[in-house]
Amino acid sequence: MIASLFDPSFAESISRMTVPILLAALGGAICQRAGVFNIALEGFIIIGAFMAVLGSYFFGSASVGLFCAMAGGVFMALLFAEFHLRRAGDPIIVSIALNLIGFGLSTYLLRAILGVSGVFQHDGIKKISNIHIPLIESLPYVGKLLSGQSLLFYFSIIAVLFCHAFYAKHRLGLWMRAAGENASGLTSLGVSPKRMQFFALTVCGVLCGLAGAQLSISNVGLFVENMSAGRGWIAVVAVLVSGGRPLPLLGLVFLFGGVDSMSLRVQGFGWPQQFTEILPYLASLLALIIVSYKRLRKDWATKGIKIT
Amino acid sequence: MRKLSIKRISLHATGWLISFLWVGLASAVLLFLADADFINSLHAFFKSAFGGRKFAYLLSTISRAALIIGMAMSALIAFRGGFFNIGGEGQLVVGGLASATAALYFGIMGPLGIIVACLTGMAAGAVWAVLAGAMRIWLGVPILVGTLLLNYPARFIASYFVNHPLRDIASGMPQTHLIDKSMWLPLIPGTRLDTGFILILGAFVLVLIYCHRTVAGYQARMTGYSINFAAAAGLPIHQISLRTLAISGSIAGLVGAIAVLGLHHRFVDGMLVQPLYAWTGIVTALLVNLLPWAIVPAGLFFAALHSGAAGMERIADVPKEIAVILQGIIILFVASSKTADIRQNGPAKEKSE
Numbered sequence: 001m002i003a004s005l006f007d008p009s010f011a012e013s014i015s016r017m018t019v020p021i022l023l024a025a026l027g028g029a030i031c032q033r034a035g036v037f038n039i040a041l042e043g044f045i046i047i048g049a050f051m052a053v054l055g056s057y058f059f060g061s062a063s064v065g066l067f068c069a070m071a072g073g074v075f076m077a078l079l080f081a082e083f084h085l086r087r088a089g090d091p092i093i094v095s096i097a098l099n100l101i102g103f104g105l106s107t108y109l110l111r112a113i114l115g116v117s118g119v120f121q122h123d124g125i126k127k128i129s130n131i132h133i134p135l136i137e138s139l140p141y142v143g144k145l146l147s148g149q150s151l152l153f154y155f156s157i158i159a160v161l162f163c164h165a166f167y168a169k170h171r172l173g174l175w176m177r178a179a180g181e182n183a184s185g186l187t188s189l190g191v192s193p194k195r196m197q198f199f200a201l202t203v204c205g206v207l208c209g210l211a212g213a214q215l216s217i218s219n220v221g222l223f224v225e226n227m228s229a230g231r232g233w234i235a236v237v238a239v240l241v242s243g244g245r246p247l248p249l250l251g252l253v254f255l256f257g258g259v260d261s262m263s264l265r266v267q268g269f270g271w272p273q274q275f276t277e278i279l280p281y282l283a284s285l286l287a288l289i290i291v292s293y294k295r296l297r298k299d300w301a302t303k304g305i306k307i308t
Numbered sequence: 309m310r311k312l313s314i315k316r317i318s319l320h321a322t323g324w325l326i327s328f329l330w331v332g333l334a335s336a337v338l339l340f341l342a343d344a345d346f347i348n349s350l351h352a353f354f355k356s357a358f359g360g361r362k363f364a365y366l367l368s369t370i371s372r373a374a375l376i377i378g379m380a381m382s383a384l385i386a387f388r389g390g391f392f393n394i395g396g397e398g399q400l401v402v403g404g405l406a407s408a409t410a411a412l413y414f415g416i417m418g419p420l421g422i423i424v425a426c427l428t429g430m431a432a433g434a435v436w437a438v439l440a441g442a443m444r445i446w447l448g449v450p451i452l453v454g455t456l457l458l459n460y461p462a463r464f465i466a467s468y469f470v471n472h473p474l475r476d477i478a479s480g481m482p483q484t485h486l487i488d489k490s491m492w493l494p495l496i497p498g499t500r501l502d503t504g505f506i507l508i509l510g511a512f513v514l515v516l517i518y519c520h521r522t523v524a525g526y527q528a529r530m531t532g533y534s535i536n537f538a539a540a541a542g543l544p545i546h547q548i549s550l551r552t553l554a555i556s557g558s559i560a561g562l563v564g565a566i567a568v569l570g571l572h573h574r575f576v577d578g579m580l581v582q583p584l585y586a587w588t589g590i591v592t593a594l595l596v597n598l599l600p601w602a603i604v605p606a607g608l609f610f611a612a613l614h615s616g617a618a619g620m621e622r623i624a625d626v627p628k629e630i631a632v633i634l635q636g637i638i639i640l641f642v643a644s645s646k647t648a649d650i651r652q653n654g655p656a657k658e659k660s661e
Contacts, residue, residue, distance in 0.1 A: 039452075079640070089644030092392060092452065093594055097639040100587060104632030111627040112342035230460055237453060274468035281460040288457070289447050296448030 013264060015153050016219055018257030020045065020228075022156045023211035025235035025242075025253055026163060027204030032244035033167070034200035035180030035193070040080060040095035041208055042232025043102025047072040048212020050106040053125055053223040054113070062126040065217050066210065073209025076102060077201045085194050085201075099232075107225050121222035128152065128218045150218040152210055157250075159207070164246040176200055208232075230281065237284040241291045252287065259283040327641040334637050335630065342626045349624040356619020357612040365615060367501040371571065372583075373611030374505035378563035379589020380603040381515050382556045386437075387598055388519065389552030390532030395440055395455025396560045397586035398462035399433040403561025405466045406432030408568045408575035409474065411487045421491040426507075426565045433561020434554040436462060441553040445546055463581060470577045482577035493570035504570035511559060512604065518555070519600045528552045560586070584632065588614070591639050610635060 024041045031038040048069040055061075055068025076098060083089045083097075111117050128150050137147040166173040178186040179196035186193050215231075216223050234256055242248040263276040339349055356365045379396050386393035407429030416424050440458055443449040467482070476485040493502045518525040531538040531548050539545050563585070568575055580586075588610050595610075596602035610631075617631035 083640045083644045087644030093643040094640060097636040100632050101636035104629040104636060108627045108629040108633060233456060240453060272468055272472060274464040278461050278464045281457055285457045288449055292448035
């Protein structure tokens with residue numbers, strides 16, 4: 001039973017589950033560090049997934065699909081920026097609205113433009129190609145994890161590492177962190193925090209769009225209504241638990257992805273589907289509880305008060 | 309209360325006008341994308357929101373509005389008490405499932421059965437909300453994410469129960485058996501409108517009294533304004549927090565019970581999630597800036613929007629999700645309008661961590 005859980009294709013499915021959450025969570029983390037509390041990731045992802053299918057179907061090219069997905073994510077990010085940064089709307093309320101718009105718009109356009117409801121599947125949807133790396137491919141176990149994955153798998157890992165280095169080494173990275181941690185200090189340098197936040201939101205839009213593309217045109221090549229199915233929220237939890245730091249985020253999201261793909265395989269043992277579908281949410285809730293409890297204890301210890 | 313001046317009023321009016329123009333523009337673009345006939349769609353919209361033979365559509369709008377207003381009350385109580393409870397969906401589903409179970413298997417019939425089923429649903433909803441509150445108080449989990457994450461287990465648990473132990477296998481659908489007719493909410497004589505909306509109005513009056521006329525409601529609101537101040541004033545803030553959430557959850561549970569007993573007469577998988585009752589309720593409470601009495605007209609407005617959109621789908625082939633999109637756009641404008649300050653009546657700014 002254990003062996004069947006951890007066969008090589010397990011490694012493959014881990015990455016399939018992980019990449020969308022990882023890309024979205026990285027976008028959320030960048031916003032979080034820049035001081036934008038963005039919980040509209042779910043809405044960003046679903047628009048990205050829809051636009052990817054749309055572009056790939058109409059232009060017969062996966063790269064146009066990827067481009068459209070990014071454009072869709074950026075469109076949502078621009079809406080967020082307009083209503084949160086420029087018009088100073090509350091980020092939580094703007095997020096709730098954008099999640100509704102993301103769900104509504106993708107379903108609406110699915111019926112209005114593609115003329116189907118529920119699922120859109122067509123041979124014309126070109127998928128993102130997988131990349132095979134010659135030597136690594138033949139390694140046992142790790143080979144399947146490190147090679148033959150979709151382009152976005154490699155991109156997401158590199159993006160996380162790049163983001164880590166960028167925050168640590170580059171001046172712009174420092175500014176983007178400062179926008180969240182010490183906005184007035186940043187202003188005194190003559191840099192607008194809002195501009196940094198706008199930049200962070202745009203990057204988040206791109207990343208979430210790609211997350212959507214990974215869902216819809218990477219392995220399957222179809223769009224389903226409400227396809228993101230809570231992954232955006234799991235990404236939000238990953239951001240909160242990791243505090244927006246890229247490397248812990250990477251580890252955490254792989255953990256969630258592992259549980260997610262485990263839940264698929266446990267279905268083979270005859271557990272009811274609903275129990276296995278809960279697992280990713282329970283795992284993220286558990287991680288959140290552990291980290292929150294540690295923070296709470298620290299607060300109690302340092303401040304000596306027990307309110308809320 | 310700030311003084312009204314001609315200048316301020318005209319400022320508001322222009323702001324509203326511009327928002328309306330944007331919403332109108334967005335709907336025109338959406339209709340154009342769906343390749344719909346404008347006049348025909350508008351006609352279909354108003355007919356199925358308010359008209360129909362013997363006003364049948366108007367009655368279904370009212371019935372939908374009752375559920376939305378209920379969920380708006382649930383959100384409003386929590387928001388005013390300082391808790392961004394966006395897990396109304398989970399509380400609604402758990403409440404609906406519990407009341408269906410009570411109605412089917414407790415063996416109590418008639419009016420007493422209705423009361424028992426409603427109370428069971430309310431208790432279940434309250435437990436689900438208090439769970440999030442307990443996680444906030446003793447484990448430090450932010451209420452926003454805590455309530456939201458409990459939506460998914462609620463959805464899957466309900467789905468499991470109607471697919472396996474409680475399933476009406478003969479019907480071939482993921483749903484429970486039909487509830488005994490003696491426990492259906494009676495219809496208003498001569499119409500097809502069930503009395504669920506009267507129950508909701510009753511709850512609404514109680515909520516108004518609670519918000520404006522009771523010490524408990526005042527304490528809850530004070531905790532919402534500033535939890536530190538409430539603690540310093542010696543209020544039992546843990547107890548108040550949990551009470552606020554319990555009330556919020558029990559209203560959501562009541563809405564679930566009404567949907568089961570009055571509308572569907574059984575629990576069908578996804579019947580409370582797909583119409584987005586909980587999210588529409590949250591949006592309704594936000595639309596009126598958490599002003600208790602105003603959720604009734606706002607709830608009717610959004611219910612009419614959804615009913616009208618459903619009609620446009622039937623008649624003019626415009627997907628009904630246009631209602632969800634417009635709802636989101638309206639809330640974007642409300643959240644960002646200079647005149648609205650939801651924080652004024654609602655949750656103190658919760659840090660994201």
